[in-house]
Amino acid sequence: EVQLVESGGGLVQPGRSLRLSCTTSGFIFGDYAMSWVRQAPGKGLEWLSVIRSKGYGGTPEYAASVKDRVTISRDDSKSIAYLQMYSLKTEDTAVYYCARRGRGWDFDYWGQGTLVTVSS
Amino acid sequence: QSALTQPASVSGSPGQSITISCSGTSSDIGDYNYVSWYRQHPGKAPKLIIYEVTNRPSGVSHRFSGSKSGNTASLTISGLQAEDEAVYYCSSYTSSISVVFGGGTNLTVL
Numbered sequence: 001e002v003q004l005v006e007s008g009g010g011l012v013q014p015g016r017s018l019r020l021s022c023t024t025s026g027f028i029f030g031d032y033a034m035s036w037v038r039q040a041p042g043k044g045l046e047w048l049s050v051i052r053s054k055g056y057g058g059t060p061e062y063a064a065s066v067k068d069r070v071t072i073s074r075d076d077s078k079s080i081a082y083l084q085m086y087s088l089k090t091e092d093t094a095v096y097y098c099a100r101r102g103r104g105w106d107f108d109y110w111g112q113g114t115l116v117t118v119s120s
Numbered sequence: 121q122s123a124l125t126q127p128a129s130v131s132g133s134p135g136q137s138i139t140i141s142c143s144g145t146s147s148d149i150g151d152y153n154y155v156s157w158y159r160q161h162p163g164k165a166p167k168l169i170i171y172e173v174t175n176r177p178s179g180v181s182h183r184f185s186g187s188k189s190g191n192t193a194s195l196t197i198s199g200l201q202a203e204d205e206a207v208y209y210c211s212s213y214t215s216s217i218s219v220v221f222g223g224g225t226n227l228t229v230l
Contacts, residue, residue: 035219037166037221044123044209044221044222044223044224045158045166045209045211045221045224046221047211047218047219047220047221050219061217061218062218063218064216064218097165097166102168102171102177103171103172104153104154104156104171104172104213105152105154105156105211105212105213105219106154106156106168106171106172106211107156107158107166107168108168108171108177109168110165110166110167111165112165113165
């Protein structure tokens, strides 16, 4: 069974950094691109980033809205994807989901999400 | 990249069919067959129901179908059931090597 579990969320002050983790199981992690999507309270989904599998270069892509403030990475030996976020703002408050990228540019499995609250 | 445009809400009675539209541009929906649809129940993670415009993942009901014409994609749900009440999101790959979501459509089953 494919499982994705996010962790690392919580309350953080504006301007601080935070690293989210996505621990996976049930599939060959190294064969898939992984992505992060967030959802502000009561709002829609916002795609943040993707990191390709090593077979496709392991390269990242970022949404323009967060490009300078996030870094996505992966550890294939541990089957974990990470999202490092910097200079957090109150508008970064959201549930952060990790998702496995499917055949194309779809997301076929999602974690349950981790809530990040940015507040002083 | 601006969000794709979806109606805020749609409704239908059990057994009826409804269609949700998703309007984009020639830089996303119009130029790529990477349109996906997701269903999200309150407090839950999104679930993929359509990928690459028309394809259903294994286990997704045949009641769900997708299509695309020009810069607009559509999701049709036939034989509406109470469990279909949820928020539906479309998404598309874009020429900026990114993904854009629609704002979401709240489906009410009357």
